[in-house]
Amino acid sequence: MANKLAYPYGVALINGHIKAQASDFRVTEELGFQPTGEGEHLFLLIEKSMMTTHELIEHVAHDFSIKARDIGYCGLKDKLAVTRQWLSLYLPGQMHSLKLASVADYHLLDHKWHNKKLRPGTHRSNYFEVVVRDVESMPEITRRQLDMIRQQGMANYFGEQRFGRQGDNVEQAVRAFNNPRRARKLSRTKKSLYLSALRSFLFNRVLSKRIEQGIWKKPICGDVFMLSGSQSIFYEPINDELLERYNHQDISSTISLHGAGNRLLQSQAREIEDAVLAEHEAIGLCLLQAKAKLQMRATRVAVADLRVEFDKSEQSLYIEARLPRGSYFTTLLEHFIDTGRGK
Known part of the structure; x- marks a missing residue:
């Protein structure tokens, strides 16, 4: 199933490869x-x-x-x-x-x-130290993309891991849940894996549609907000104080992780979700039939301590970053470099 996503700071202009060897990708879990x-x-x-x-x-x-x-x-x-x-x-x-x-x-x-x-x-966060190989240049546009990430955060897409090694977990999930006999035989682990893939796919599509429509720097009518560093959500009419908090990445808009329950988004925010659900009706029905519980996820996350160094002689990027739990380093990379993953 096609999963091409829009990113808020434009198309990545450089290419590279990650995980050429295990030591190129280091992660430290931070309890907090x-x-x-x-x-x-x-x-x-x-x-x-x-x-x-x-x-x-x-x-x-x-x-x-x-x-x-x-x-x-x-x-x-x-x-x-x-x-x-x-x-x-x-x-x-x-x-x-x-x-x-x-x-x-x-x-x-x-x-x-x-x-x-x-x-x-x-845990609170993960600290990454990563080498990206075969990078030929570091153009000014890429440096500006990195500056925008520091200032405005990154789109909180689910990473390729959610969709299986072959990228076909969504298709497998729909087939399984549409076959009552097969659905009853799913193990708890497999069912959870499939539900996660379906919810992640819909979330990514809604977020991509928002970005395609230019909805990134500011919230829109009907948004529900989440406090950075927590799962606390709230609704408040858009005003100058809220916009200031939004610009400082203290809060973020949210998107539904689809399932059973009262949907929280309203107005324009709700309309965008409805459009995606209408386009992927089979997935939405699977989630409701499986009694997945509706939750909310932030549309963006702050990237702390982002440092990127380009070594021209080695044709390598050396990247350090701290991301909150539940966010994906491969998603961060896709904002400024094409690694050929998740395509």
Whole structure:
């Protein structure tokens, strides 16, 4: 299914390749809080490479002689990368007696005790250090695009990961949910994966349509807003104070993650969503039949600590950036460089 998206600062003029090797893509998960230092959950900061988060969990479960279901995590990290992420291990009564296991397949960097298990989305942000190879030039337009990202943030598109390795999760989901017998046999994990792909696709289409219509720098009538760094949403008529907060990236407009529930957007904002839902009616019906719960997602996110250096002799870009949880580094790249991914 075609998924060409519009970006707010124009078309990317340069090309490059990411993940030529695992060390080109480094990610550090940032909790955003300090563990209590006591409790039944051992937090481990682990560096891994060439394994998925689920594979890591299986290794850790084996090494600490516990069940995989007793291990918590914040987010799934790339396989072809060097990633640092936190896991929590449920180890009741072992805080004063536990000796850390000797491990071979990953590196233990830190450990702390806490009174709660880690859950997906618990962390605050991810810090990226990435090398993009085969970049021939760094034109002034690209530098201006980067400046605009710093000033106005990036479009909060879901990344290619949401749509499967072959990019066909949406098509597979529609076929599955339109076959009652097959839908009943879906595992909980597969059903969740399919619902995420469908909601992400609709969100991306609505956001792209807004950008195509020039709706980016300012909110529009009927928007619902989200506070930066939180999931708190509110409605307020557009006024000078709200516009100032919007310009400072304190708040953002939102778009529905489609599902059952009272739709919050009104007027012009609602009309844009309605147009996309009408175009992709089968997807909307699948989500309603599967009883997905309506949620909201911000249209943009601030990109903190963005640094980009171009090495002409190496034909490489060296990029550092901090993104809030739930946002995608590959989406950031698409604002100014074509890496050939997600096409």
